[in-house]
Amino acid sequence: MNLLTGPLKQAGAFFAMALDVLRALPKRPFQTKEFIQQCWFIASVTIVPTALVSIPFGAVIALQLGTLTRQLGAQSFTGAASVLAVVREASPIVTALLIAGAGGSAICADLGSRKIREELDAMEVLGISPIQRLVVPRVLAAMLVAVLLNGLVSVVGVAGGYFFNVVIQGGTPGAYLASFTALAQLADLWTSEIKALLFGAVAALVASYKGLTAGGGPKGVGDAVNQSVVITFMFLFVINFVVSAIYFQVVPQKV
Amino acid sequence: MGVAIDVQGLTKSFGSQQIWNDVTLTLPPGEISVMLGPSGTGKSVFLKTLVGLLKPDKGSIIINGDDLVTLKEADLYEVRKLFGVLFQDGALFGSMSLYDNVAFPLREHTKKSESDIRNIVLEKMDLVGLSGAEDKLPGEISGGMRKRAGLARALVLDPEILLIDEPDSGLDPVRTSYINQLFIDLNAQIDATFLIVTHDINTARTVPDNIGLLYHRHLAMFGPREMLLSSEEPVVRQFLNAQTIGPIGMSEEKDADELAAESGQELPPLPPIPLQLGTSDGTPRRAEKAPGEWCRENGVTPPPGSFESGNAGVPGVNQSRDEAATR
Numbered sequence A: 001m002n003l004l005t006g007p008l009k010q011a012g013a014f015f016a017m018a019l020d021v022l023r024a025l026p027k028r029p030f031q032t033k034e035f036i037q038q039c040w041f042i043a044s045v046t047i048v049p050t051a052l053v054s055i056p057f058g059a060v061i062a063l064q065l066g067t068l069t070r071q072l073g074a075q076s077f078t079g080a081a082s083v084l085a086v087v088r089e090a091s092p093i094v095t096a097l098l099i100a101g102a103g104g105s106a107i108c109a110d111l112g113s114r115k116i117r118e119e120l121d122a123m124e125v126l127g128i129s130p131i132q133r134l135v136v137p138r139v140l141a142a143m144l145v146a147v148l149l150n151g152l153v154s155v156v157g158v159a160g161g162y163f164f165n166v167v168i169q170g171g172t173p174g175a176y177l178a179s180f181t182a183l184a185q186l187a188d189l190w191t192s193e194i195k196a197l198l199f200g201a202v203a204a205l206v207a208s209y210k211g212l213t214a215g216g217g218p219k220g221v222g223d224a225v226n227q228s229v230v231i232t233f234m235f236l237f238v239i240n241f242v243v244s245a246i247y248f249q250v251v252p253q254k255v
Numbered sequence B: 001m002g003v004a005i006d007v008q009g010l011t012k013s014f015g016s017q018q019i020w021n022d023v024t025l026t027l028p029p030g031e032i033s034v035m036l037g038p039s040g041t042g043k044s045v046f047l048k049t050l051v052g053l054l055k056p057d058k059g060s061i062i063i064n065g066d067d068l069v070t071l072k073e074a075d076l077y078e079v080r081k082l083f084g085v086l087f088q089d090g091a092l093f094g095s096m097s098l099y100d101n102v103a104f105p106l107r108e109h110t111k112k113s114e115s116d117i118r119n120i121v122l123e124k125m126d127l128v129g130l131s132g133a134e135d136k137l138p139g140e141i142s143g144g145m146r147k148r149a150g151l152a153r154a155l156v157l158d159p160e161i162l163l164i165d166e167p168d169s170g171l172d173p174v175r176t177s178y179i180n181q182l183f184i185d186l187n188a189q190i191d192a193t194f195l196i197v198t199h200d201i202n203t204a205r206t207v208p209d210n211i212g213l214l215y216h217r218h219l220a221m222f223g224p225r226e227m228l229l230s231s232e233e234p235v236v237r238q239f240l241n242a243q244t245i246g247p248i249g250m251s252e253e254k255d256a257d258e259l260a261a262e263s264g265q266e267l268p269p270l271p272p273i274p275l276q277l278g279t280s281d282g283t284p285r286r287a288e289k290a291p292g293e294w295c296r297e298n299g300v301t302p303p304p305g306s307f308e309s310g311n312a313g314v315p316g317v318n319q320s321r322d323e324a325a326t327r
């Protein structure tokens, strides 16, 4: 394939599939069982690593901000700044990495191996759309789990920051807690959750696309998983930037 | 009652690799057709194109007046309900037991109660000789068993068109004979249109009403069984008689040197045409023709000894017709 048309074709096919998923959303019967199984599955592969990643993440942010605020002479805002950093940026990014790395790769490997075993062909021949049957529940499950995970990361991150600042760096608990709402507002939490929702959707869509188009035997599935993780990461960081930019335009900041 | 599949000028390539070109044939309704061809000539690709899983580059596939090639996705799913397909590797759902696999189409497309479903599933499992293996997962059984389970799944909705990719690879000779008998009996029962891809020369010679041969990126010949079995066309003759002499080499085509070396050799005479396999209870199938009818109508003299037995010198074919012939 041509160097230019190759990626364009892929992108076109990806968006066509995303559109198919959108169209299949309202189709009945909704695959409730598959949805619950997938929620459970994605949660089970992501929760522990997420918790383990978010503690040091919260701590490192607290460390950086603790030092920075002291240098600027704004110690009283340490709590405020670390809440903002964790909720606005750190937690959606951690969620994104785990949803893509752990959840997405599992979805891609699962669909890819079904593809090469001709299970998906068989399903289509039996008059059942793999998009409606398999992809829709996975996308919804990834979105739900991403939102919940994001909440988890926020809590664990803020708690980690508090622990690090107060217990290790010797900050004052009262000042840390009191400054929480000085800068942060509810819109931050909403934005954070919207980001997570988008990340979950994109991670599952890319993973499903790569899985459904896997070819060339077991090696093809391996390649597809690898590509799906890399592509998802690139997408997610771009989306993160775009959503943040929109956020600052739309939501008035506290001064 | 089966439906006809009318294929016109079908062409398919993957990238720059052309698989076959300008394939035109009509699968007559309710008849059994067999597709033959050397490994890798695109028989499986042909089957997948017939159900609309792969889009051909050119041509049309008309079923009940609909052209599968241009049909919208939603309508395609409707047309597919006419089909039962057995994929080359069975294509069972790996996460479901054999029972659930076979029950799957019933649960999806019918409102039958679980006890009705159970009866149908057990009947079909018994038909393919898998009674007792209902709870096994596809990963736990042999390739031949997977194939038979796939066949059971293809049969549960009483399809009007059955596409079967190599039912006999991975099956032992006895099971192959049983499966062949099963096809004949099924055809008599449900009158579906069958297309069977096979490498088994015995199956090809005794089971079908029609034979097709894919070779060297085109359809070399398609027509009634007796036409191909009495054909002197080098490719057809070589393939149907499993010989090394002829245009087909180890890697598809022989080169000019190899062909020149063979030019002096005399071809062995065409073996006699065997009788077609009959139903196990002796009732004729709707599509069945009298032995030798095509040869008589077309003024072809069949090879000596034709239509005298059901095995024509090759073992492993149902004997019921032989007795009928000797009586």
Ligand SMILES: Nc1ncnc2c1ncn2[C@@H]1O[C@H](COP(=O)(O)OP(=O)(O)OP(=O)(O)O)[C@@H](O)[C@H]1O
Residues within 6 Å of the ligand: A215, B014, B019, B037, B038, B039, B040, B041, B042, B043, B044, B045, B046, B088
């Ligand atoms: N999805 C695909 N993408 C690219 N090439 C393919 C694809 N499917 C099949 N091919 C190619 O098409 C050719 C025909 O394959 P096919 O599986 O139809 O052969 P076959 O006649 O069924 O052979 P066999 O008798 O061994 O099963 C092969 O050369 C194969 O590499």
Ligand SMILES: [Mg+2]
Residues within 6 Å of the ligand: B043, B044, B045, B088, B165
């Ligand atoms: Mg094949």
